[in-house]
Amino acid sequence: MTTSVIVVLIFVVLGAVLFWFGGGPRYVLEGIFAARLQQPVHFAADPEWRWGKQQLRITLVGLRVGSAAHPQFSASRLMVALGWHSLLHGQMQPRQIVLDAPVLNGPWKGVANAGGAALSLPGKMIIRDGTLRWSGVAGHTLSLTAVNGQVLAKGPSQLAGGWHWRGKVGRWHFAAEMAPAVVARNIFLQVGTTIDPMLLQVAIPALQSTVKDMVVPALRIRWQARGHGQAHLRLQALRLNMAQSQLAVQDGALIVGDELALQVRAVDLNWKVLRGHLAYQVTIRRLPQLATRWGLPLPKLTDPDALQRLTSTGTVQLDNPHFQWIVTQGELDHSAWMGKISGTWRPLAIDVNLSVARLNLGRYLPAPQAGNAARLPALPQQWPVTGEIHVAKLLWGKMRARDLIIRSTSSKAQP
Incomplete structure (x- = not known):
């Protein structure tokens, strides 16, 4: 080996050492994530690498996506475990992701993936003390706090925490059994307050996914309607296409206390452009009170009934x-x-x-x-x-x- 080759090798090794200990991997990862998410990405410290026989474990401290003044996502610590087998085949399939104190401020801006290998869902995701703030939910910001739990790609998953919306607070709990063939089954969500621990309950026996649509064979929702007692919603064969803003329902029923009983079938609706059709059967009680709520007060009636x-x-x-x-x-x-x-x-x-x-x-x-012409009152x-x-x-x-x-x-x- 000639002296020039040895000198080149020394410079290559020295450059690699300087790149590694000078924070090179940190800047490379920041650039990769920023390109994919189309938003600034910042780490508070260099990534920590742990090389195991079966997997590579990467720990990121002080992760931030978005600007420092208005971050879209942040986490005090993010740990990702990647299997060597998938990495050697060019696939990013995390075995496990652990998020400590993650904070998501929605709605999300940017894209989830801008080319390259797709990042699939992890086999196991653990969330500790998470926070979600989503603005524009019926004109207000919905906040989910103290979110703790785990989501498994295959098996039982649970998440729980607190919620705050329109000046009200309470607790919520989510459970589901994730399964590759149907996406999820036995999905259950419960939202409550201190006054009513079961303010809202959602039950979905199975959730399926096709190439374009999300299919829900059956959906049942129960909630406490203010001033109307309990309300129930039941839907059969629900098909949802978010990309085209399309909703289809084979059969459904809505019952709100004793004031409203609605059955629908053959629903096909595009909610973005408000176009579609449905067949229905409805029973409504106490119409004068409902007209007043809708801003159409009726003339005073002779018979209050x-x-x-x-x-x-x-x-x-x-x-x-x-x-x-x-x-x-x-x-x-x-x-x-x-x-x-x-x-x-x-x-x-x-x-x-x-x-x-x-x-x-x-x-x-x-x-x-008697003796006067019958005239209807002017509207x-x-x-x-x-x-x-x-x-x-x-x-x-x-x-x-x-x-x-x-x-x-x-x-x-x-x-």
Whole structure:
């Protein structure tokens, strides 16, 4: 070996030593992660490497993703165990990930992977004292704190912690059995407060994944609706495509106390553009109270027990901002009705074309006095309803009429 070759080797070895002890691996890892996440990545110290017979263990201290002023993710300590077998085949398949005091501020900005080998889910993930802050949840920030537990790629997983949202606090618990064939099964989530430890319960027997869709064969949710008692939601054959904002449900039911009972089938909805259709059957009780909540106060009724029960069966079509509600069979205060209600919700403008078998106006309006012409009260100018109602038989005090048409044309809002 010539002297020049020896000198080159000495410089190569010296350069490798300087690179290793000068923090070279730290800067290389920061660059790799930053390129993949498309965000700045910083470590507080050089990575710690432990070389075992079966795996390589890397420990990162003071991990931060994002700017120092507004980090997207941080952790006081992150440990990753990688198997030699997968590494030698060019695959990043962590056997275990341990996160100490991780903090995620969502929603996430950037991408999860920008090329290169994909980082698959670890065989085991342990979270200690984690925090999640997610802004924009119904106009408020949802915070999950003191998150502890583990998630297994195959086997029982559990997470628990506290929550804070809209000035309320409580505890939550999540459990599931992860399985490669179905993604997960026996999924259970419980959220509670000190007043109601079972404020919300979600049960999913199985969760499946296809190439494009997430499939839930069955879903059951129970929660405590304010002022309405318990509420239940049941869905069958739910198919969700987040990339296309598409939701499909074969059959479902929603029950809120004794005020609302809704059954739907053949649901196909794109929630991003508000377009889709469904078939339904619904029973609604106490309509005046609901109208007041929706900002549509009704005139004072003669009979306080009027408009207390509405049933309807039909279909709904949505094509933002238009809607069409077809009623094939309905009943209001023991009177059959059917027809079409259409319009827009931005601005709110409703056009009705309904047929009613029998209408007793005396339940809703004072009867006309003898000798005076019967006149319906004028609707408010802001009333967003136009159209007509065909009444086969009308009763109003001593007045009787057949094949009557009631029209509303004074509204300024036209659908």
